[in-house]
Amino acid sequence: MQSVTLNNGVQMPQVGLGTFRIIGYNTIYSTLDAALRCGYRSFDTAAVYGNEADIGQALKELLPRHGLTRQDIFLTSKLAPRDHGEDAERAALHSLHALDCDYLDLYLIHWPGKQGWKSDDPRNPECRRQSWVALEKLNKAGSLRTIGVSNYTEGHLKELLGNCQVRPAVLQVEYHPELAQRDLLRFCQMAGVQLQAYTSLGSGQLVDRKEVRAVAAKCGRQPSQVLLRWALQQGIGVIPKSTHPERIMENFCLFDFELSPQEIEELDTLNCDKRYCWDPSGVA
Incomplete structure (x- = not known):
């Protein structure tokens, strides 16, 4: 594993x-067991996923079985949009309790707007500020x-960068060949913020694109591996999801091959600003 x-x-x-x-606990247990066996040491969840408690319990059982401790893994969770603002500190502490941890390695504000408010609500910026102040407090406390x-x-x-005391370390966004947010990537690189991609496989649809399959055939790899490697070679982290042991392994075996510049260009031609998830550009 590279870091x-x-x-x-x-x-x-x-x-x-x-x-x-x-x-479901049994599904989470078997998924984390397979991932730890492959070598995964980073796990991403969120309050809105509704699985924090099951993940915490599964890790308590699985880590010693794999000869690991809490310090050997990197655990991420996120603030639910409903808890933006005054409830942010309470919500973060609730996630810590649910995951049965003394600290989280990474905690993210999940969405720039508050649930129940319109996207253009002028209160959103102040709500974001309050949430960040709460996260800064818990960061300084070591939680x-x-x-x-x-x-x-x-x-x-x-x-955020213009008003914070603690600079954000990570920005997690949808990023794949059909949504290559290069301007955002360049800004993050200049600002010292690590970009991390979700929906790298286009909700499973990109693996069937003929352009992706053609590159995969040249590399002798799976389409999913090609898509994930495309992001890694730009310095972007990835958090692919699967519950199938063989796919969990495939998604992890990304460091023993490289895409050529020509292969990267072939994937770049897919860029069309297509989103498979939500669009935050309208949030005030």
């Missing part, structure tokens, strides 16, 4: 396991080793 050094000196694995829509944001646009990120 990146975040702007606070913390090491974050470049590949993590996403857990969106992985529900959150690293803090960052998810689904922020460049504008949201500039706003």
Whole structure:
């Protein structure tokens, strides 16, 4: 496993396991067991996923069985949009309790707007500010080793960078060949913010694109591996999700091959600003 050094000196694995829509203790246990066996050491969840408690319990059982301790893994969770603002500190502490941890390695603001408000609600910027102040407090107390944001646009990120005491270390966004947000990537690189991609496989649709399959055939790899490697070679972290042991392994075996410049260009031609998830650009 290769890692990146975040702007606070913390090491974050470049590949993590996403857990969106992985529900039920038995499923979570078997998924984490397979991932730990493959070598995964980073796990991404969120309050809105509804699986924090099951993940915490599964890790308590699995880590010693794999000869690991809490310090050997990198655990991420996120603030639910409903808890933006005054409830942010309470919500973060609830996630810590649910995951049965003394600290989280990374905690993100999941969305730039508050649930129940319109996207253009003028109260959103102040709500974001309150949430970040709460995260800064818990970061300084050691409960959150690293803090960052998810689904922020460049504008949201500039706003935060202009007013924070603790700089965000990570921005997690949708990023894949059909949504190559290069301007945002360049801004993050200049600002010292690590970009981490979700929906790298286009909700499973990109693996069937003929352009992706053609590159995969040249490399002798799976389409999913090609898509994930495309991001890694740009310095972007990835958190692919699967509950199938063979796919969990495939998604982890990304460091023993490289895409050629020509193959990267072939994938770049797919860029059409297509989103498979939500669009934060309209959030005030």
